[in-house]
Amino acid sequence: MRPWYARNLAKAAFFATALFLAPFFLPNEYYINILILGGINALIALGLNLLLGYAGQISLGHAAFFGLAAYATAVATTRLGLPIPVGMGLGVSLSALVAWLIGMPTLRLRGHYLAMATLGFGIIVHIVMNETVEVTGGPSGFVGIPRLALLGFSFDSDRSYYYLVAAVLALAALFSLNLIDSRVGRALRAIHTSESAAQTAGVDIAGYKLFVFVLSAAFAGVAGVLYAHFLCFVAPSSFGFHFSVQLVVMVVLGGMASVWGAMAGAFFLTALPEALRGFEEVDILIYGAILVACVMYMPMGMAGAAAGVWRRIGRLRRGRVPGQGEGGHVG
């Protein structure tokens, strides 16, 4: 039998294998693009899920952390002429540092101060990206970012880039799973349910909130630098309030407090507009209808629905009649 502490490693290895095989089932290379963007969004959703799904803290500015890192590496690798790995490091560090600066004062307070602070922050970042034309290129975007090359290997083909994103995503999933299955994860979930009870268990709630907020911004930062060196072009419209809300929807739709749910939500919401492209003008209506249906029929998100189906199968196997009224619980 597998030792208990290696269970997450096995899950992540299985996930990595699935990601590795995915391109072989795609009809053409265009879909690789969507997989890459899905993977990048899944990376942000993973981080946001740690903050929102587990610790119960809402950020409405994660698109800005994503964008900050993307612009930082863009400026560093072009105007400043720095090597790509240095630019990427700067980008991720900047997102984490800014999160720390926002979190320090706001996370000491109880209530929805973080949501308000990040909302304001996201809007400010978006305005700065649009207005500081000399640095960012303004509304028309920043062009000429170099395609990623590391240790002499250039990720020129979309397929090679996909495998890079897949590897990072699988590692991030393993990181999240291991973090959750430890006293840190228990502390985060405790904060979500009862801050008083968490305190009496010796949990430094302000410290843990700050830690997980900075961590989730760093995840968004990693996604941001991967995004910039993939598209080689960034524009403010990708990092607005709309995208911040979409990220929250990915986590909620996927299933709060589920690593797999958050990633499923991200891939689903990334692919859905592409799948609906054929419907032309009515695509946005169908998009909305699908979201409403998801929330109505899967109140606990995709992960909750999957857990429910799994339980039902288990019960049928044991030959019992399915009971009614059991809620979906996601661990």
Add this chain to the structure above:
Amino acid sequence: MSDSAPLMSVSEISVRFGGVSALADVDFCIAKGTVTALIGPNGAGKTTLLGAITGMVAAQHGRVALEGRDITDLPPHVRARLGVVRTFQNLEVFANMTVLENVMTGRHALAAYGILDGILRTPRFRAGERACREAALEKLEFVGLADKKDVLAGELPYGSQRLLEMARAVAAEPRLLLLDEPAAGLNTQETKALAGLISRVRDELGITVGLVEHDMDLVMGISDAVTVLNFGTVLASGPPARIQANPDVVAAYLGD
């Protein structure tokens, strides 16, 4: 027993909420190795005093000391690590975790490994997590919930959730356990079992207990000392028999 040095002492503590005075210059001691009860009519300030001792309520004035060490300025989680742990009047179990995870969370500060140990699954993490799990199971045995370890805490019946809070609190290996109305909502039989459990916490685990409670049979049955609060001030304090005979206390409970 009760004449040894106080484990915890509160001196001249005052708490005001806006213009309302909840506690005014209250002195209160809990002697080591005792069950010390805090009683009084509704609104007397009992829960506020627990809050002031644990640091969850800010006191405008006064000091709190644990074995002579001043802990007045320490935040709640640091006081908890020093050994001041409480339960709650309105149950605060972690409903979305299993019973065992709840108790393991109670040992948060005792699990000796860092964030990176957890992510890299180092030997230190494995040893720490295994020890945490075993100790948590032991506490579940202690309160009689071991067979429910994998049940979601929110699905437990009310009385069992009270026991779970107790298991989670003693899992932190506290020096002082403060129980805020542990018998609220329990039936006579459950209350009787609770009385036995509280005595065992003192005698078998060696934990000093501070008890806020309305059930007088419970209080008088297991307490070594009783302090009576009324309108935010101490009305009387002493052994249970003397408190029961005190005319001021009787008047406060029955009205003049």
